[in-house]
Amino acid sequence: MLKALNFLNTIAMLIILIIMSPMIAAATDSDEELAKKTLNPVADLISLPLQFNQDYGIGPADAKRSWLNVQPVIPFTLNKEWNLITRTIIPLIDAESPVAGGDNKSGMGDITQSFYLSPKGPVGGWIMGFGPALLYPSATDEALGGEKWGAGPTGVLLQQQSGFTYGLLFNHIWSYAGDDDHSYVSSTFLQPFFSYTTKTYTSIGLNTESTYDWNNTGWTVPINFYVSQLLKIKGQPISLQLGYRYYAVSPDNGPDWGLRFVITFLFPK
Numbered sequence: 356m357l358k359a360l361n362f363l364n365t366i367a368m369l370i371i372l373i374i375m376s377p378m379i380a381a382a383t384d385s386d387e388e389l390a391k392k393t394l395n396p397v398a399d400l401i402s403l404p405l406q407f408n409q410d411y412g413i414g415p416a417d418a419k420r421s422w423l424n425v426q427p428v429i430p431f432t433l434n435k436e437w438n439l440i441t442r443t444i445i446p447l448i449d450a451e452s453p454v455a456g457g458d459n460k461s462g463m464g465d466i467t468q469s470f471y472l473s474p475k476g477p478v479g480g481w482i483m484g485f486g487p488a489l490l491y492p493s494a495t496d497e498a499l500g501g502e503k504w505g506a507g508p509t510g511v512l513l514q515q516q517s518g519f520t521y522g523l524l525f526n527h528i529w530s531y532a533g534d535d536d537h538s539y540v541s542s543t544f545l546q547p548f549f550s551y552t553t554k555t556y557t558s559i560g561l562n563t564e565s566t567y568d569w570n571n572t573g574w575t576v577p578i579n580f581y582v583s584q585l586l587k588i589k590g591q592p593i594s595l596q597l598g599y600r601y602y603a604v605s606p607d608n609g610p611d612w613g614l615r616f617v618i619t620f621l622f623p624k
Contacts, residue, residue: 386592389623390556390585393594394520396511397440397473397484401622402428410600412611414453420610422448422464433472440471440484448499453608462495469509469526477514481522485510488526490540492533503533503540513548520560521549541569556585563603576604579615594619 392398406424413420425445430438446464468491471484488509494500505528513522523546530540543566550560560583565576581598600613 385623386556386585386587389592389621390552390558391515391520393583393585393619393621394550394552394558394560395482395513395515396428396442396524397438397471397482399430399432399438399440399475399624400428401430401624402619403622404428404617404619406615406617408600408613408615410610410613413451414608416451416453416455416457418451418453420448420450422446422450436475438473438475439486440473442469442471443467445493450499460496460498462499464494465500466491466493467528471509471511481512481514483510483512488528490528490530497534497537501530501533501540502537503530505530505540518552519550520552520558521547523547538570543567543569558583558585565604571606573606574604575602575606575609577602577613581615583617592621592623594621 389400392400393402404424404426406426408422408424410420411417423446425443425447427443429441431441433439444467446466447462448464449459449461451459467488469488470486472486473482473484477483486509488507490501490503490505492500492502492504494502507526507528509524509526511522511524513520525543525545527543528540545565545567546562548560548562550558552558560579560581562579562581563576564579565574567574577600579598579600581596583594583596585592585594587593594617596615596617596619598615598617600615602610602612605611
């Protein structure tokens with residue numbers, strides 16, 4: 356109950372900040388460019404998103420699953436034409452048992468790291484990046500991860516014009532080593548996204564984070580609706596995001612819906 360109240364208090368504070376943010380953030384050309392970069396997964400921008408999620412309606416116990424994704428993004432300049440963008444997802448998980456009387460689980464999940472080789476300018480109007488994605492068996496409990504090493508290709512394509520951002524991020528990961536008692540990993544991730552950013556740097560967006568499990572031949576398709584706001588507090592640019600997630604397709608005993616909020620610290624060069 357206390358966790359739920361804290362989460363609701365955080366959401367309320369976030370809504371107030373979003374409403375007040377046009378008064379906090381100054382409207383400058385650099386802010387406009389920064390707002391575009393926050394929506395670009397391969398932008399030449401150091402950032403630290405802290406993404407908090409809660410899913411509801413899991414299993415017969417109608418359980419809840421909470422997790423914090425720590426997602427540092429660090430770009431490296433290779434030469435005048437190319438950047439290397441590193442994106443890491445470190446999940447910290449608190450999962451209630453989906454069945455009555457079962458054990459709750461808390462700890463770190465498996466880490467996913469992506470490397471994007473990205474041209475510094477658009478190619479034919481498209482911003483893009485391609486490279487490898489790696490899966491590390493870092494889970495602190497076997498219930499929180501697959502205990503497999505994995506790798507595969509990843510990529511992103513997007514366009515930004517007239518306030519609109521739209522594109523696709525994808526990867527596919529196969530396992531190649533790890534605990535033989537755990538299932539082989541073959542998973543495709545697809546994230547088409549679309550958003551519009553206003554002149555006050557408020558972005559309204561829609562995306563899916565669809566996963567296809569080739570071993571179990573099944574989709575998981577959460578649809579995310581969100582609003583985000585760029586602002587500055589004592590000179591530090593941050594982005595705040597609040598979202599609702601509906602599971603259009605979910606595995607047996609999977610979640611029905613969820614909430615998300617994200618605070619992203621931005622460090623322009």
